[in-house]
Amino acid sequence: MKELAPLKLRAKNYPIMLALLLVTIIAGASLPAPIDVLRERYSQYRSAIESFTSSKPFDEVVYQIFSYNAYTLLALSAPLLGPLFAAYVAFSTGLTIRAVAYMEAKSLPILLLSFLTTPSTWLYLLAYAIALTESAWLSFALLQKKPLALEATLAILTLAAALLLLSATLEATLSGAVVPPG
Numbered sequence: 001m002k003e004l005a006p007l008k009l010r011a012k013n014y015p016i017m018l019a020l021l022l023v024t025i026i027a028g029a030s031l032p033a034p035i036d037v038l039r040e041r042y043s044q045y046r047s048a049i050e051s052f053t054s055s056k057p058f059d060e061v062v063y064q065i066f067s068y069n070a071y072t073l074l075a076l077s078a079p080l081l082g083p084l085f086a087a088y089v090a091f092s093t094g095l096t097i098r099a100v101a102y103m104e105a106k107s108l109p110i111l112l113l114s115f116l117t118t119p120s121t122w123l124y125l126l127a128y129a130i131a132l133t134e135s136a137w138l139s140f141a142l143l144q145k146k147p148l149a150l151e152a153t154l155a156i157l158t159l160a161a162a163l164l165l166l167s168a169t170l171e172a173t174l175s176g177a178v179v180p181p182g
Contacts, residue, residue: 007152010133017129017136021090022116028094029101029112041092041099058172065168069124070161073131077157079142082135086128120174123167127160 033041052061075085097115101108115121134153141148 006149007156010137010156013133013136014126014129017132018125021086021125021128021132024087024090025094025097026112028091029097029108030094033095033098035102037095038099038102041096042103045096045100052172052175061172062165062168065171066165069127069164069168073127073157073160073164076128076131077134077138077153079135079138082132082139086132086135089128118171118174120167120171123163123170127163127167130156130160130163 052064056064072085072089076082076089078085094112097111098108100106101111134156138148138153140146
């Protein structure tokens with residue numbers, strides 16, 4: 001049981017990291033932005049949506065969504081730089097929600113609520129919170145010149161990647177863009 005103590009301590013940080021991600025997303029959606037930035041962000045959003053919905057097989061769409069988010073997961077878990085990248089990703093997500101609301105003349109609160117009530121969103125956020133927690137643990141270990149528990153980190157990041165795969169599958173299924181096999 002004693003070997004589980006560090007894992008339990010990490011798990012206690014997940015809600016904190018999740019809350020920080022949520023606050024940053026909401027800030028990105030709430031703060032005013034120049035119209036040219038909103039147009040550019042919307043253009044990038046539409047390009048991504050079109051690449052996911054261009055009559056590809058279901059498994060290719062899942063892989064494409066998963067691989068994009070897996071790269072993000074790895075960047076978030078980087079010691080020292082992970083939190084900076086997390087802030088950028090979360091704020092950009094909020095800004096994209098704002099851009100969609102502006103360009104499609106939709107209600108920002110409704111779009112934000114829609115985003116936050118999608119099951120895949122919560123799986124992504126949990127996976128990202130896990131990666132961010134690992135980044136913090138690795139950063140503290142490096143700064144204190146302690147040995148890194150890389151076995152635990154690898155196992156935890158594998159769990160986070162599994163959450164991303166489940167989330168990508170849900171997103172591809174619920175978006176209606178592709179029809180799952182069977």
